[in-house]
Amino acid sequence: MKKTKWLCCVCLIVVAFIAYYPILGNQLLDFWDDQWVVMNFYTDAGVSWQNLWSILTTYYHGQYAPFNEYLYLFLHEAFGYNAFYFHLASLxxxxxxxxxxxxxxxxxxALAxxxxxxxxxxxxxxxxxxFLITTVNVESVAWMSASKILVYAFFYLLATLSLLRYIESGGSKKRYLGWTYLFFVSSFLGKEQAVTFPVFALLLYWFLGYDLKSKKVWVTLIPFFLLSLCFGYITMLSQLAVGGGALSSEATYPLWQRLIYGCYTFCEYFFKCLFPVKLSYLYPFPSVVGEDLPGWLYFYPVFIVLFIFFFWKxxxxxxxxxxxxxLFAIHIAVTLHIIPLSRFAVVADRYAYLSSIGVAFLLVYILLIYYEKISRKWGVALKVIFVSYLFYLGIYTNLRSRVWFDTDTLKQEMRELLRSRDDFKEEEH
Incomplete structure (x- = not known):
């Protein structure tokens, strides 16, 4: 059993380097946020108690991600702004x-x-x-300014593993619960999306067969929910510092439009995880605040209602x-714009990082179940289709890693996309 586990881990590591090795030659993007997110006065100030404290206690450009800034700080202290080591750390x-x-x-x-x-x-x-080769995750790995996604996910998954070990012990090994608290806080200090952890923990208890009315479950989880509320408030304060977010007087979409955008972004994230096609570094809102929504957006609430009606049972x-x-829904919920966010893009590939695990889980589980039920002939066909799909993801991930080489290659993609749309519109007329 141990041999199989090690073989799987080695395989995953090798495939990761094959899929993502192009990023090791990529540059820092001087005109796409790296010039202020990565290369800033905190990073330049070097390692000192005063600088470490300042990073921990300051909102920076409407963001609060001190552990991510620590990553840049220590990398710069060791290697300067050598892009190779920054991208190696992301990988x-x-x-x-x-x-x-x-x-x-x-x-x-095992617990279930x-x-x-x-x-x-x-x-x-x-x-x-x-999850490793899902192309929608390239932005999180290849763009240095998005490394906060990787940092928060790392501690988030450690918190999950330590909570599972606490559950496995029947609640007797309190040290695992202590580690869960520590990793949860560390995850939030990487990125605010960590606030979903208590809801995910509740999902784990449900999946493992616990009674969600149990006092024991809620005694364990209520402190996490209280921490999450505090973290959410800190996040809103960080956005307010630059005049944005839910606490600001900034003009935003009315609630009914945000709900429609929520349906749209939910579907977009799910299908981008499953079928990544024509991914981009920028997805602007299809309408501005105060304008009517495009008619095609109203399809998405209808689609979700129809899905629930036909497949929910x-x-x-x-x-x-x-x-x-x-798993997918919980981790994508905070990015759906239902709560006003200070964002200029309606969708961003990097926000689907942890959510893509849920899509990967669904895909693999459905394939395994169907493989058992179909004949040997169709089983071979299913294997061929799935392997072809994996090759597609792997190749697209490798190619997309190259798009993030520098700002010119990144923006060239957008120019080509806009040109192809203009050509399409001209053909229509």
């Missing part, structure tokens, strides 16, 4: 997250006592593999499907 963080996904799902299935042998054997490694009956879909 190593992504690999660490992939391995943690593998370990987390092995532990979850899953009786399906093929699911137990293949789902953890295959889910980690799909199948999802609800299958605990694994419910878990995977909920």
């Amino acid at each position: 190593l963080l992504h690999i660490a997250n992939v391995l943690l996904v593998y370990l987390v799902f092995k532990k979850i299935l 006592v899953c009786k399906n042998e093929s699911v137990n054997r293949y789902l953890p490694c295959m889910t980690a593999f799909v 199948y999802v609800w009956k299958d605990k694994m499907l419910m878990f995977g879909l909920s």
Whole structure:
């Protein structure tokens, strides 16, 4: 068993370097946020107690991610602004997250006592593999300014693993609960998206068969919810510092429009995780505040209602499907613009990083279940389709890593996209 685990880990590491090696030659993007997110006076100030404290206690450009700034600080202290080492750190963080996904799902299935042998054997490694090469995650790995996603995810997954070990001990090993608190706080200090952890922890208890009315469950989780509320308030204060966010008087979309945008972004993130096509570094809002929404946006609430109507009973009956879909929904919820955010893009690939694990889980689980039910002939066809899909993801991820070489290559992609749209409009007329 240990041999299989090590073989899977080695395979994941090798594939990660094959898929992402182009980023090791990429530059820091001087005109796409790296010039102030990475290369700033905190990083230049060097390692000192005064600078470490200043980073921890200051909002910077409407953001609060001190642990991510510490990453830049220590890399700069050791290597200067050598882009190779910065990108190597991002790649190593992504690999660490992939391995943690593998370990987390092995532990979850062990605690859930899953009786399906093929699911137990293949789902953890295959889910980690799909997560590894999912192309929508390239932005998080290849763009240095997005490294806060990797930092928060690393501590978030460590918090998940330590919570699972606490649950495994029956609540007797309090040190695991202490580690969970520490990793949760560290995750938030990486990025504000960590506020979803208590809801995810509740999902874990449900999946593992605990009664959610149990006092024991809530005694464990209420402190996490209280911390999450504090973290959410800190996040809103950080955005208010630059005149944006939910606490500001900044003009925003009315609630009904935000709900429609929420349906749109939910669908967009899900399908970008599953079928990444024509990804971009920028997805502007299709309308500005005060304007009518484009008619095509109204399709998305209808689509979600139809999905719930036709498929919800199948999802609800299958605990694994419910878990995977909920995993996706919980981690994407804070990015859907239902709560006003100081963002100029309606969708950003990097925000789907942890959510893409839920999509990978769903895909692998459905394939494993169908593979058991179909004939050998169709099973071979299913294997060919899935392997082809993995090759597509791997190749697209490798190619997309090259797009982030420098600002010119990044913006060239946008120019080509706009040119192709203009050509299409001219053909229509």
